[in-house]
Amino acid sequence: MKQYNRKYSIMSKKVVVIYSGGMDSYTVLHKAIEEGLTPYALTFDYGQRHVKEVQVAEQVCKELGVHHKVIDITSINQIIGGSSLTDSSIEVAQGDYEESNMLNTVVPNRNMILLSLAIGYAVSLKADQVYYGAHSGDHDIYPDCRPVFLEKMNDVAAVANYEKTEIHAPYLQTDKIGILKDGIRMGLDYAKTWTCYNGREQACGQCGSCVERLQAFEKNGITDPITYEA
């Protein structure tokens, strides 16, 4: 990682990267670094069960020497309920993302909320770009990961402030398999990511998120470096 550190220590363009600690945004973070940008990583604690993501994100940013902010927005759960990711009374669905039961992992308006905060941060920093890890594998289940959502958000981001901000999703037309492929090309260590929706010590290997991750490794013909339960 040393070469990245050198790259963004020189005067370069700032970019806000929404970085959850998961493998998609981990790859996006490194993509921004590879492009010679200075990332300002932004992690949201919205009461997700998988809080281990946040810890992993902190560790990675520390190692890379990347600016990092963790913002506690758990208070929004008072108005935005009904997702198994934040409501402990709802069981996290198991199996493929394609299954209709994955609908209970949809957090109402999540990406508009997170992106609007990231844009506010970008305006404060005088950065003109926000990177986030939407990808085609999420298009079916999450409306706010679709290209049309990104396009419309960019139309708003152009007029909401005196400073025009652009949202960029480098993997919008790629799936998780392609993201991992690009990360492998960059020499990334995916032991430094957390994907599981359940917040236990080890990844469950059963939830939709784990299943999708394991498939991506399998399709790339490599072994996932993290340890799974059982």
Place this chain on the structure above:
Amino acid sequence: MKQYNRKYSIMSKKVVVIYSGGMDSYTVLHKAIEEGLTPYALTFDYGQRHVKEVQVAEQVCKELGVHHKVIDITSINQIIGGSSLTDSSIEVAQGDYEESNMLNTVVPNRNMILLSLAIGYAVSLKADQVYYGAHSGDHDIYPDCRPVFLEKMNDVAAVANYEKTEIHAPYLQTDKIGILKDGIRMGLDYAKTWTCYNGREQACGQCGSCVERLQAFEKNGITDPITYEA
């Protein structure tokens, strides 16, 4: 107010109203009630100096029997700084809104953030509308109070979730004088509103917000019922 209480006790359409406790959103709240909607008032505590607004909002909703949520989003000040409304090291500007020194009351991306949260709340409630108090008097100074911003936000709100949400600003083409005129027509008591940007016991009468309020009362030929310092 009794007739309003009766109106929304019957089965009627829900609407989320962004209600700060100020005179604009106070009027919007009553507009929604007059239209026969059931308002879900939403107040954001973002560390504004004028926290009295929040107390006033609570009292009004209690009296009206309106559903009310106050959401603490002060943590966002860790990423969104530079406004005199939230940063106590910056002095609140005095005088007309037209003055360039009112620029320091601009909170980066404020309305996109607040509206995205309100939309999330609407989706959770199965309400399909959000009302907010943007008006023409703010167009010059706040980019996120302009018609083009609202138009673009509605384009996003239509695609961000499975449920389409519409944002409505009933006074978008009206100024504060017109809002007050409509409120007087509805028989509203503006003693139950708070406008001053400074958070002292009484309104200062000097800040841009007070000056604009006082002008609105003067132009309507009536006396502001609240008490001012000196």
